[in-house]
Amino acid sequence: ADIIVVSHGQASDPFWSVVKNGVEKAAADTGANVEYRAPETFDMVAMSQLIDAAVNQEPDGIVVSVPDADALGPSIERAVAAGIPVISMNSGGAAAKSFGALLHVGQEEFDAGRAAGEKMAELGGTSAICINHEVGNVSLDERCAGFAEGFGGTVEVLPTTNDPAEIESKVQASLDSNPDVDTVIALGASLAGEPAVAAVAALGRTGEVNVGSFDLSANFLQAVADGNATFAIDQQQYLQGYLPVVFLALHADYGLIPGGNVPSGPNLITADKAAQVVELSAEGIR
Amino acid sequence: MNSRTEHAPIIHMDNIEKHFGNVIALAGVSFDVSPGECHCLLGDNGAGKSTFIKTMSGVHKPTKGSIMFEGREMHFDSPRDSMEAGIATVYQDLAMIPLMSVTRNFFMGREPTKGSGPFKRFDTETANAITMEQMKKMGINLRAPDQAVGTLSGGERQTVAIARAVYFGAKVLILDEPTSALGVRQTSNVLATIDRVRKDGIGVVFITHNVRHAMAVGDRFTVLNRGKTLGTAQRGQITPDELQDLMAGGQELAQLEGSLGGTV
Amino acid sequence: MNSRTEHAPIIHMDNIEKHFGNVIALAGVSFDVSPGECHCLLGDNGAGKSTFIKTMSGVHKPTKGSIMFEGREMHFDSPRDSMEAGIATVYQDLAMIPLMSVTRNFFMGREPTKGSGPFKRFDTETANAITMEQMKKMGINLRAPDQAVGTLSGGERQTVAIARAVYFGAKVLILDEPTSALGVRQTSNVLATIDRVRKDGIGVVFITHNVRHAMAVGDRFTVLNRGKTLGTAQRGQITPDELQDLMAGGQELAQLEGSLGGTV
Amino acid sequence: MAADSTATTQTDERIKQESLFTRLMKRPELGAIAGVILVTVFFLFTADPAMFSLAGFMNFMSPAAQLGILAIGAALLMVGGEFDLSLGSMVAFAGLFFGACVVTFGIPLLFAIPLTLLFAALVGNLNGQIVLRTGLPSFIVTLAFLFILRGLSLVGLKWATDGSTQLRGVREAVEGDWLAPIFSGEAFPGLFVMLAEAGLIDTFKNGTPKVQGIPVEILWFVVIALIANYVLTRTPYGNWIFASGGDANAASNSGVPVRRVKLSLFMITACCAAMVAIITVLDSGSTDARRGFQKEFEAIIAAVIGGCLLTGGYGSALGAFFGAIIFGMVLIGLTYTDIDQDWYLVFLGGMLLIAVVFNNLIRKRVTGER
Amino acid sequence: MAADSTATTQTDERIKQESLFTRLMKRPELGAIAGVILVTVFFLFTADPAMFSLAGFMNFMSPAAQLGILAIGAALLMVGGEFDLSLGSMVAFAGLFFGACVVTFGIPLLFAIPLTLLFAALVGNLNGQIVLRTGLPSFIVTLAFLFILRGLSLVGLKWATDGSTQLRGVREAVEGDWLAPIFSGEAFPGLFVMLAEAGLIDTFKNGTPKVQGIPVEILWFVVIALIANYVLTRTPYGNWIFASGGDANAASNSGVPVRRVKLSLFMITACCAAMVAIITVLDSGSTDARRGFQKEFEAIIAAVIGGCLLTGGYGSALGAFFGAIIFGMVLIGLTYTDIDQDWYLVFLGGMLLIAVVFNNLIRKRVTGER
Numbered sequence A: 001a002d003i004i005v006v007s008h009g010q011a012s013d014p015f016w017s018v019v020k021n022g023v024e025k026a027a028a029d030t031g032a033n034v035e036y037r038a039p040e041t042f043d044m045v046a047m048s049q050l051i052d053a054a055v056n057q058e059p060d061g062i063v064v065s066v067p068d069a070d071a072l073g074p075s076i077e078r079a080v081a082a083g084i085p086v087i088s089m090n091s092g093g094a095a096a097k098s099f100g101a102l103l104h105v106g107q108e109e110f111d112a113g114r115a116a117g118e119k120m121a122e123l124g125g126t127s128a129i130c131i132n133h134e135v136g137n138v139s140l141d142e143r144c145a146g147f148a149e150g151f152g153g154t155v156e157v158l159p160t161t162n163d164p165a166e167i168e169s170k171v172q173a174s175l176d177s178n179p180d181v182d183t184v185i186a187l188g189a190s191l192a193g194e195p196a197v198a199a200v201a202a203l204g205r206t207g208e209v210n211v212g213s214f215d216l217s218a219n220f221l222q223a224v225a226d227g228n229a230t231f232a233i234d235q236q237q238y239l240q241g242y243l244p245v246v247f248l249a250l251h252a253d254y255g256l257i258p259g260g261n262v263p264s265g266p267n268l269i270t271a272d273k274a275a276q277v278v279e280l281s282a283e284g285i286r
Numbered sequence B, C: 001m002n003s004r005t006e007h008a009p010i011i012h013m014d015n016i017e018k019h020f021g022n023v024i025a026l027a028g029v030s031f032d033v034s035p036g037e038c039h040c041l042l043g044d045n046g047a048g049k050s051t052f053i054k055t056m057s058g059v060h061k062p063t064k065g066s067i068m069f070e071g072r073e074m075h076f077d078s079p080r081d082s083m084e085a086g087i088a089t090v091y092q093d094l095a096m097i098p099l100m101s102v103t104r105n106f107f108m109g110r111e112p113t114k115g116s117g118p119f120k121r122f123d124t125e126t127a128n129a130i131t132m133e134q135m136k137k138m139g140i141n142l143r144a145p146d147q148a149v150g151t152l153s154g155g156e157r158q159t160v161a162i163a164r165a166v167y168f169g170a171k172v173l174i175l176d177e178p179t180s181a182l183g184v185r186q187t188s189n190v191l192a193t194i195d196r197v198r199k200d201g202i203g204v205v206f207i208t209h210n211v212r213h214a215m216a217v218g219d220r221f222t223v224l225n226r227g228k229t230l231g232t233a234q235r236g237q238i239t240p241d242e243l244q245d246l247m248a249g250g251q252e253l254a255q256l257e258g259s260l261g262g263t264v
Numbered sequence D, E: 001m002a003a004d005s006t007a008t009t010q011t012d013e014r015i016k017q018e019s020l021f022t023r024l025m026k027r028p029e030l031g032a033i034a035g036v037i038l039v040t041v042f043f044l045f046t047a048d049p050a051m052f053s054l055a056g057f058m059n060f061m062s063p064a065a066q067l068g069i070l071a072i073g074a075a076l077l078m079v080g081g082e083f084d085l086s087l088g089s090m091v092a093f094a095g096l097f098f099g100a101c102v103v104t105f106g107i108p109l110l111f112a113i114p115l116t117l118l119f120a121a122l123v124g125n126l127n128g129q130i131v132l133r134t135g136l137p138s139f140i141v142t143l144a145f146l147f148i149l150r151g152l153s154l155v156g157l158k159w160a161t162d163g164s165t166q167l168r169g170v171r172e173a174v175e176g177d178w179l180a181p182i183f184s185g186e187a188f189p190g191l192f193v194m195l196a197e198a199g200l201i202d203t204f205k206n207g208t209p210k211v212q213g214i215p216v217e218i219l220w221f222v223v224i225a226l227i228a229n230y231v232l233t234r235t236p237y238g239n240w241i242f243a244s245g246g247d248a249n250a251a252s253n254s255g256v257p258v259r260r261v262k263l264s265l266f267m268i269t270a271c272c273a274a275m276v277a278i279i280t281v282l283d284s285g286s287t288d289a290r291r292g293f294q295k296e297f298e299a300i301i302a303a304v305i306g307g308c309l310l311t312g313g314y315g316s317a318l319g320a321f322f323g324a325i326i327f328g329m330v331l332i333g334l335t336y337t338d339i340d341q342d343w344y345l346v347f348l349g350g351m352l353l354i355a356v357v358f359n360n361l362i363r364k365r366v367t368g369e370r
């Protein structure tokens, strides 16, 4: 079977590299011929063109993430019209369904954000900063928005670039100039989470300030295990890559398909579980 | 030749000063040209001749002093202004774009067009033909009008600049060392051209280091030295040797000349 | 003056051709210079003089033909090669960097240093002093050695290029229209300088459009026309008027000259 | 540049005969064609044949067209000796302005489109004014606007949507507007249905044609390229652009109104960005703060592939046209091949390098030597 | 450029007296100082006072230093008339190479660091060779390498880590290596403890000083800036760099070995990138595929703020030094202010623009007119 996966995350993004690893494992397990495609920046116009390109190759199934239903809708409808089975993953499940997708594997970014916010509020947080390392990337914006809703207290978005040194300095600056802040949430573990932990440590406020992060990285998990960070939110994105491919392969071979959506997260990893996950994360599986 | 008292000067520059940062390039120079007159501007290297004619043609703004054009005071904000007033200039650096073709350089800023409305377009054929013809008049046989100016020889390039100024020259023609890179034949042509346009009533400002060229066509001679006027003389009031001495800043040239045999 | 049979030529160019794409700039030119000789290269605009001396100094690679330097065949890959062999050149476009200071341009590529090891550094004081002195020798009193070359007058700039070549000149000195922008005094200085270096046994190639300058210092005269040699003459075998006719490509100049009074 | 070739009547012994091929290859845009051919041949051998089906062609042409409209603006400006790094941010900002006009204020397209273009021209004018008045390099000034416009898009989006960074609902808002089909979707759908019925073009299993028409951006792209080429090579204004970029001083000394030329170029470039914004916003039905991200960069790349010099004064609009096609083909074409996405950037870079080296080699081989 | 000022012995009536201030302001780097002062004053009024505490100073200087090391390399190359857009990707690639040396192969720093620099120099050399041999603009060649090196970093990381995009464990691998403190962490910790005990600098409640030392990158930054400045203004090689960038043809005709100069500059620039890679990898203990993203861009910005011309032949290393500080201060400083973070990019752009306009204005006011 030929299956094409089109996502909105670059292959070099730590989160999406795990998705891609799941895709590759599924390809190996099922023997399907699978291609993974993504635009090089968060670019909905380019992504819709990649879906069109996939449809033109008439594969036996297409897996898409749907961060912008308006922009990607026509392309998905075109795939469905062409008789190609589509499974959505990661984001935009409801919208994808309305365009004719079979099912959704994943977790809404907003919901994950809300879960994180609730957890932080539960830990006593009242004032938070949300480190956004790619402002304007809608899925990151939603994480922040969800976090704000779940958290309840004041949430300040801290826009940064992709540079860890800069993120560390900015977190430090932000904590320095606003002593009320007691919570830091990072939208990516290795890019933003690790520097945030370092910044808090540099200010000597480890333990006073709760640091949490979306997604996993080995170093961040180590920090969680060591008690320097509070939790990491895992959406088990390996499944978001693995399952849809397996489903579509089975569909192509035997016409099988599950009857409903598969929620892959959210899943809070705290100190007790972190140590077990470190090694898996270092191998790009979690 | 015309006698200069016949006409009021077409352009009159009064006590012009020009400073660049802390460098004083012109320290008060007055100068005028009448229609039909060829006024030579002479002087040593670095005397300020080019700076002076650049203030005349709107490239530099004078630090002090006034410019009267046809009796009215003028403030040229750009070379385009002076051009529209009727001044055509050949700059010492020629003001050409090396990557552009000869024709495009020739008509730069004043392109002939054909067609009308949105279809008004650069009339390439006419432009090419005029360029080839004008260059031939100056004694240069171009291979093709679309050769890039950057690949022309030094003299060919200078000829393009002169031909352009002469072709568009209206009331005043300023030539900054126009013959410096020219061959014998081309030089003769340029001097003859100066003579011809002067007879048509155009005022010519001619800068040169060659006394013989100056004497051949000049009606008046003004000599600059270190940013100041050294003096002005009418044709016939001065011998070539006196003029040469003045141009060199009045220094003693006898010794050098002796060893090399006469006027250089 | 030296008679040319005394020495074997220091550089001998044989049947040089140079094509640029479809343009034939040189169609087979032969030429040589002996030590202590000033060989003038003359010719109309676009005849190929600059192109020829550029192949001599390694800027262009000849399409055909051979270059013998001190009896050995040479293939100059870059101007640096020819410079190291002992050829110093003043290019018609002067090869100066407008944004850099006079001193830095003067010593570009051959900077004097002081100190040693990692502390070997550009000796600014010496360099400035030498520059001011050499410029003064040529008749230019610079305001300051750190003025940017781009703000110098045309003649000042040309003088820097000449002073540089003379200062570093080793065995052959090539001058492409060195006096074109110079004042009377500076021209005399340059001609005197040519005379002096020639007496020191250096071979000089001198390009000019001015017959009087050529006659003043030349030992031999080669005239180019449209990429070919028109002929070579020894000093004394040719009159200025004959030479002038040759330079103009043998065309009839009588009429023009008549109206302007003699040799231009 | 290459527009003025006349037959000189007399022949000159100083000129060698030159073949038609040589003469053609001297034009900068034709070097870029060599690149297009090379890239095409490469993909013919490595990519899924679907790439060169009609649908595949439209598929790689439509990003090429969107990039190309920007690239042509960038090329004109580069020929004129300036840069506009705010091009990509301008796409987002104009997109926001247009989206807000249509969705928030419900202005019909007939007014919303000219308003957006006018607005973009104003911003371009501001850019140009600052560059010309301060004498700062346009690189640094437009860079500041890269940040400012991107930031304002974000602020504006949040304001227009009450806190989201994505403005949606454009498609619904323009439903039924007679101007919409000119700026979005596919042109000539009837024709393609007919062709499909006649069996001349591929259909999906259910009988609808795979290609429903020519995406309008491709038509706009071609039209804009032709106009830009005409202006650049055939009009006095084009001559002024070359002159201003070649040597602003010399041009101004020769009477070219350099300031006016440069100002107008900044405005034209901004309008090109607005044009792309309008087309993509209508097509996708939404706009977000990341639209046009790094497009300024890609536009300059396409212009340089097409033979524009970064130093100004040389280049061609047709070159930028083909440069954008090369870039678009490589970008989308790689997804038709079997290469692993991890290697994608390596191939992208490698293909670009090979394409430019090749077209440069051809041009050099043909036009001469040191 | 500004190095050779001698006192001409005789005075010249054609020269006006010039104040010391005017003479200083003519130097390109001092214009940039005006920018630094302006930005400082701005933040003194708007930012939290913590910004100008010792800790705050170190905090904004350390990203400025990392950027600055790149900016100095970029500035040298720009003065020499070329660009290197692969700078940012080179940081990631060299980081991967260094990380793999240390972690995967367990090579001690004494060899790993020179190996990494050598490797970077080789890549820089390749860049330069392609630019010089093909005669293509360096913009397009190094752009291809921007993609290629970024892609190779990803592929290499996955290979080195069996599928992850982050290589970790560097800190453990270099534990106890005597060279590590020279390339990571803080310098002079003893001094700062003493200062803290003397009550001269702030401490945490537990008595440890808030600032434990000067981050080594700041020291490297200063040292590299001083060396680069010395080379550029005081050595023959520096003169060749200006000449090659000012007019490669004229320089070559005057006997400057232009090719060798440019090649060496490409290698130096790549080594600056490798230096940043080594420092950041040791500091963070890990490397990933996104390191150095868009740093080439920021480095060029800093160089241009510092007075480098994009066309080459003019600029200064000290200018780039101050340019990087301006950029770093603005970047981090905005976090210390109360402005709404949505407006962050708008302010970043605005501050940049004001800083360069201001330093340009001062320079113009001082040095003359049309």
Ligand SMILES: Nc1ncnc2c1ncn2[C@@H]1O[C@H](COP(=O)(O)OP(=O)(O)OP(=O)(O)O)[C@@H](O)[C@H]1O
Pocket: B020, B023, B024, B025, B043, B044, B045, B046, B047, B048, B049, B050, B051, B052, B092, C151, C152, C153, C154, C155, C156, C181, C183
């Ligand atoms: N932009 C500038 N900045 C500083 N000094 C300048 C500038 N332009 C000209 N100068 C100085 O002003 C003086 C006059 O220069 P100008 O070019 O007018 O001389 P000139 O009489 O034309 O000489 P030449 O015969 O050599 O062409 C020169 O000494 C020159 O160094």
Ligand SMILES: Nc1ncnc2c1ncn2[C@@H]1O[C@H](COP(=O)(O)OP(=O)(O)OP(=O)(O)O)[C@@H](O)[C@H]1O
Pocket: B151, B152, B153, B154, B155, B156, B181, B183, C020, C023, C024, C025, C043, C044, C045, C046, C047, C048, C049, C050, C051, C052, C092
């Ligand atoms: N790079 C080039 N490409 C095409 N043609 C060229 C190139 N360089 C020179 N030519 C042509 O070759 C011919 C010879 O030029 P060259 O510069 O050698 O003339 P010259 O004898 O030095 O003339 P002048 O006395 O005017 O300086 C000219 O007609 C010129 O147009």
Ligand SMILES: [Mg+2]
Pocket: B049, B050, B051, B092, B176, C153, C154, C155
């Ligand atoms: Mg002059």
Ligand SMILES: [Mg+2]
Pocket: B153, B154, B155, C049, C050, C051, C092, C176
């Ligand atoms: Mg010549």
